[in-house]
Amino acid sequence: MRDQYGREINYLRISLTDRCNLRCGYCLGSGPVRWLPEETLLTDGELCAVVSAAAELGISRLKLTGGEPLLRPGLPELVRRLYEIPGIEDITLTTNGLLLPEQAEKLAEAGVSGVNISLDTLNRASYAALTGTDGLERVLEGLDAALCAGFSHVKVNCVSGEGITDRNPAEVAELARTRQVWVRYIETMPLGQGKNYAPVARAALMKELEERYGPLTPVNERGNGPAVYYSVPDFAGLVGFISPCSAPFCDGCNRLRLTADGWVKPCLQYQGTVNLRELLRAGASGEMLKAALSAAIRSKPKGHRFAEDQAQTGLERRGMSAIGG
Numbered sequence: 001m002r003d004q005y006g007r008e009i010n011y012l013r014i015s016l017t018d019r020c021n022l023r024c025g026y027c028l029g030s031g032p033v034r035w036l037p038e039e040t041l042l043t044d045g046e047l048c049a050v051v052s053a054a055a056e057l058g059i060s061r062l063k064l065t066g067g068e069p070l071l072r073p074g075l076p077e078l079v080r081r082l083y084e085i086p087g088i089e090d091i092t093l094t095t096n097g098l099l100l101p102e103q104a105e106k107l108a109e110a111g112v113s114g115v116n117i118s119l120d121t122l123n124r125a126s127y128a129a130l131t132g133t134d135g136l137e138r139v140l141e142g143l144d145a146a147l148c149a150g151f152s153h154v155k156v157n158c159v160s161g162e163g164i165t166d167r168n169p170a171e172v173a174e175l176a177r178t179r180q181v182w183v184r185y186i187e188t189m190p191l192g193q194g195k196n197y198a199p200v201a202r203a204a205l206m207k208e209l210e211e212r213y214g215p216l217t218p219v220n221e222r223g224n225g226p227a228v229y230y231s232v233p234d235f236a237g238l239v240g241f242i243s244p245c246s247a248p249f250c251d252g253c254n255r256l257r258l259t260a261d262g263w264v265k266p267c268l269q270y271q272g273t274v275n276l277r278e279l280l281r282a283g284a285s286g287e288m289l290k291a292a293l294s295a296a297i298r299s300k301p302k303g304h305r306f307a308e309d310q311a312q313t314g315l316e317r318r319g320m321s322a323i324g325g
C-alpha cells in the first residue's frame with residue numbers, strides 16, 4: 001500500500017519486548033526503568049493476526065526488534081509461524097548479540113535471513129562502561145556464531161554520538177576487514193537518552209576511516225533500509241552509514257512499526273496512532289485490523305522532526321527500547 005506521499009510501505013518493524021539485557025547510555029541509560037506489564041505484550045497469536053492483516057496490505061518484510069528480541073521465549077517457533085503467513089517473504093532481526101551464541105543456529109534454521117548485531121566498541125572496558133555489562137567477548141562469539149549459522153547477511157550497527165564513551169567508533173570497522181560483515185554507523189537520534197548525545201556526522205567518520213584504511217568507494221549495495229555503503233581497500237566486508245540527522249531519508253521511508261504493547265507507529269519519532277492489542281482483545285476481525293493499519297499508513301508523516309523542539313505534541317516520549325529501535 002502507498003501512503004499519501006506515494007511511498008510504498010512494505011516493511012514492518014516489530015518490537016517483541018521492551019526488555020533488554022543491556023543498559024546502553026544513549027538508550028535505556030542506568031536509571032530506573034518501568035517495564036511494560038507482561039500482560040500488555042502482544043502474544044504470538046496476536047502478532048500473527050496483525051502480520052496477516054499487514055501482509056494483505058503489502059507488507060512483505062519483517063524486522064524483529066525490541067528491547068532485546070532474543071529475550072522472547074520461543075522465538076524460532078514464532079519466526080516459523082510468521083513465515084507461514086502468505087505474503088511474508090523476508091524476516092530479519094536486530095540484536096545486541098549476547099544470546100546469539102546459543103540461538104544463532106536455531107534462528108537460521110527457522111528462516112531468519114539476516115541479523116544485525118549492535119556493537120559500539122571493540123574495547124572491553126568501554127563496552128562495559130557503555131552497556132553496564134562486561135559482555136564484549138560474548139557478542140564477538142555471537143558474531144562468529146551468526147557467520148557460521150548461514151544467514152545471508154550479518155551486519156554490525158555502531159551508534160555514533162558525541163561523548164558516548166571514550167571509544168573510537170572507527171575501530172569497529174576492523175570487523176569488516178577480516179569478516180564478511182557490513183559495519184554500519186548510525187547517528188544518534190534525539191529519542192530517550194539519545195537526546196543527550198549529539199550525532200557524529202557521516203563526513204567526520206568517513207574522514208577518520210579514510211585516514212586509517214584508505215579511500216572509501218561507493219558501492220550499489222542496498223538492504224531493506226537507508227544505509228549507504230562503501231568498499232574499503234583490502235576489506236572482506238563493507239562499511240555503511242545511516243544518517244537520519246545529517247542526511248534524512250524520509251522521502252524513501254518504506255516502514256511501519258509495531259510496539260511490543262501493540263501501538264502502530266507510522267514514524268519512529270511520532271506517537272502511535274492506534275493500539276491493535278486493544279482492538280484484538282475487543283474482538284476485532286482481520287478486516288478491522290486492516291482498516292486500522294491502512295489508516296496508520298495514510299497518516300504517515302512526510303518526515304521526522306529531529307531538528308525541532310522535542311517537546312511538541314504528538315511526538316514520541318518513549319525511548320528506543322520501548323518503541324522498538
Ligand code: SAM
Nearest residue numbers: 027066067068094095096118188189194320325
Ligand atoms: N536490542 C536490539 C539491538 O541491540 O539491536 C534491538 C533494539 S535496539 C533499541 C536497536 C538499535 O537502536 C541498536 O542498534 C541501538 O544501538 C540503537 N539505538 C538505541 N537508541 C538509539 C538512539 N537514540 N539513536 C540511534 N540509535 C539508537
